[in-house]
Amino acid sequence: MVLVNGQPLDQIGISDRGFNYGDGLFTTLVCRAGVPLLWSSHVERLTSGCQRLAITAPDLTLIRAEVEQLAAGDDCIIKVVISRGYGGRGYAIAGVGAPNRVLSRHPLPAHRQQWRQQGIVTVLLPQPLGSQPLLAGLKSLNRLEQVLLRQAAVSAGADEGICVDDAGMLVEATAANLWWRANGIWHTPSLERCGVSGVMRQLLLDTFAARGQAVRQLCVAATALDEADELMLTNTTFGLVPVRRYQQREFTGWPAISHLQQELAEVMA
Amino acid sequence: MVLVNGQPLDQIGISDRGFNYGDGLFTTLVCRAGVPLLWSSHVERLTSGCQRLAITAPDLTLIRAEVEQLAAGDDCIIKVVISRGYGGRGYAIAGVGAPNRVLSRHPLPAHRQQWRQQGIVTVLLPQPLGSQPLLAGLKSLNRLEQVLLRQAAVSAGADEGICVDDAGMLVEATAANLWWRANGIWHTPSLERCGVSGVMRQLLLDTFAARGQAVRQLCVAATALDEADELMLTNTTFGLVPVRRYQQREFTGWPAISHLQQELAEVMA
Numbered sequence: 001m002v003l004v005n006g007q008p009l010d011q012i013g014i015s016d017r018g019f020n021y022g023d024g025l026f027t028t029l030v031c032r033a034g035v036p037l038l039w040s041s042h043v044e045r046l047t048s049g050c051q052r053l054a055i056t057a058p059d060l061t062l063i064r065a066e067v068e069q070l071a072a073g074d075d076c077i078i079k080v081v082i083s084r085g086y087g088g089r090g091y092a093i094a095g096v097g098a099p100n101r102v103l104s105r106h107p108l109p110a111h112r113q114q115w116r117q118q119g120i121v122t123v124l125l126p127q128p129l130g131s132q133p134l135l136a137g138l139k140s141l142n143r144l145e146q147v148l149l150r151q152a153a154v155s156a157g158a159d160e161g162i163c164v165d166d167a168g169m170l171v172e173a174t175a176a177n178l179w180w181r182a183n184g185i186w187h188t189p190s191l192e193r194c195g196v197s198g199v200m201r202q203l204l205l206d207t208f209a210a211r212g213q214a215v216r217q218l219c220v221a222a223t224a225l226d227e228a229d230e231l232m233l234t235n236t237t238f239g240l241v242p243v244r245r246y247q248q249r250e251f252t253g254w255p256a257i258s259h260l261q262q263e264l265a266e267v268m269a
Numbered sequence: 270m271v272l273v274n275g276q277p278l279d280q281i282g283i284s285d286r287g288f289n290y291g292d293g294l295f296t297t298l299v300c301r302a303g304v305p306l307l308w309s310s311h312v313e314r315l316t317s318g319c320q321r322l323a324i325t326a327p328d329l330t331l332i333r334a335e336v337e338q339l340a341a342g343d344d345c346i347i348k349v350v351i352s353r354g355y356g357g358r359g360y361a362i363a364g365v366g367a368p369n370r371v372l373s374r375h376p377l378p379a380h381r382q383q384w385r386q387q388g389i390v391t392v393l394l395p396q397p398l399g400s401q402p403l404l405a406g407l408k409s410l411n412r413l414e415q416v417l418l419r420q421a422a423v424s425a426g427a428d429e430g431i432c433v434d435d436a437g438m439l440v441e442a443t444a445a446n447l448w449w450r451a452n453g454i455w456h457t458p459s460l461e462r463c464g465v466s467g468v469m470r471q472l473l474l475d476t477f478a479a480r481g482q483a484v485r486q487l488c489v490a491a492t493a494l495d496e497a498d499e500l501m502l503t504n505t506t507f508g509l510v511p512v513r514r515y516q517q518r519e520f521t522g523w524p525a526i527s528h529l530q531q532e533l534a535e536v537m538a
Contacts, residue, residue, distance in 0.1 A: 002283055011280035012288060014271055014371050019281060020350070021412035022291030053413075054420065081289070084416075089378075090444055091412065091419040102283050109358075130463075131435060132399030134417050142411040143290035143360065144322075147353075148403050150360040151323065166400055175359055194399075 001105040003066050016100055018083030021091065022141035025049040026081040028236055034073035037267050038236065041199040046082060049138050055084050055099050063101060070105045077106040077237060083141065112238055116261060119244030119251065120159035124222055125152055128166040129194045137197035150174040160233060165194050169219050176235040177201040180228035181256050190217040200234040203267065230254045239268035270374040272335050285369055287352030290360065291410035294318040295350040299505055303342035306536050307505065308333065310468040315351060318407050324353050324368050332370060339374040346375040346506060352410065381507055385530060388513030388520065389428035391442065393491055394421055397435040400462035408465045419443040429502060434463050438488050445504040446470040449497035450525050459486040469503040472536065499523045508537035
């Protein structure tokens with residue numbers, strides 16, 4: 001089920017700039033009984049993302065109504081894509097029409113609970129992510145790096161790959177943010193030069209801040225993970241996913257992650 | 270006029286990976302009297318690009334026939350987009366269908382001759398291109414950087430912007446390759462870490478090589494342009510375009526560029 005600019009279509013015109021240049025952004029919502037979770041965080045991400053790309057801000061009331069229309073009271077995933085619109089002359093944006101919005105409904109992944117409970121296998125990817133401060137933090141439609149890096153992880157027999165930037169500093173996984181617990185404190189890479197600032201990552205940062213709980217956002221090489229007691233990946237679709245294996249190292253228990261999973265169960269569905 | 274997988278449609282399904290992730294590539298052909306110029310170079314670009322992205326190589330005989338069908342004996346531009354196809358699970362490519370090919374016809378830009386004869390105004394852009402060897406040289410569908418950088422050039426009152434990488438080394442313009450002539454020799458940036466290896470750039474390299482004429486591909490900072498007698502941008506749509514102004518510097522004549530334009534008139538239409 002798909003709505004393109006509010007119409008029940010499953011096609012987009014080929015002059016759309018999302019198709020031609022990846023000129024747009026997206027966010028992925030989890031709905032529980034038809035209600036989108038963490039709505040205000042997704043709104044913030046769409047609004048600030050459009051502002052950074054100089055895309056006219058979408059009508060969020062309209063998007064909310066369309067999310068609920070597609071979700072129809074069910075548990076599901078709704079993907080919201082905003083592209084800059086149709087047209088323009090090559091890369092130049094003069095003359096581009098209104099933004100296009102494409103909402104599509106998808107089932108919750110079948111392996112979601114399994115990943116949360118049993119953890120996943122990860123590898124450190126040798127191919128770095130490119131650094132681009134203009135796009136750092138954004139979930140833009142330019143995701144070809146992630147496609148290639150995910151494929152590298154799959155080829156290595158892993159569920160996910162941990163990515164570094166071209167200076168060898170930790171960034172994230174291909175489709176999730178990275179966290180590790182060391183010396184009783186949660187750590188996550190800062191995302192000034194690349195990476196996606198995920199809604200679930202922001203929820204954790206806000207949660208820790210509200211409690212006055214220390215958390216470190218830092219720029220650090222992958223060797224920092226050698227000191228981790230627990231390692232987890234986060235995104236809105238899967239919530240908090242423990243890492244069962246990273247490189248040669250096995251994690252057989254993850255008490256801090258399990259505790260967080262219980263605390264945040266309400267917003268993770 | 271558009272052909273989507275051979276059908277006269279102007280829409281693509283929203284599960285196409287080009288739309289969702291920029292997971293594909295493109296090339297832009299100039300047709301003269303319906304015949305695509307530099308066809309073998311475009312074939313080489315599409316074939317090697319698909320190979321690098323692990324996209325099933327398209328049927329080039331079919332694409333050639335579709336190009337001629339759309340061109341219908343006229344002078345025009347045909348854009349050929351190859352996306353990985355529909356589907357997949359997120360970034361993972363397992364289960365993706367056959368590649369989609371989208372061919373569209375466009376008029377030759379009205380200002381094409383003017384740019385060639387009178388030259389254009391360029392600025393050096395302060396925002397660098399990101400480096401990503403996995404994508405360097407490819408004309409992938411991930412072009413959001415170029416959209417933003419072109420907008421920066423337009424905002425600075427220029428026709429085009431000269432881009433450097435994050436080490437400050439010259440790369441290209443937002444939609445063209447960069448050349449400069451110094452001490453009687455043509456120079457162009459090497460493209461190991463970013464940039465698009467253009468068909469017109471390759472034509473020039475091949476032409477110079479066939480003549481035994483020296484040419485330098487190099488990794489060098491923008492200050493190298495201070496020694497240039499002539500500066501030009503090249504792409505298939507515009508051919509060889511002289512730079513009339515770069516930063517504060519005016520170029521009032523470009524004998525070497527004019528000479529090259531005459532020599533290559535046959536393949537530039």
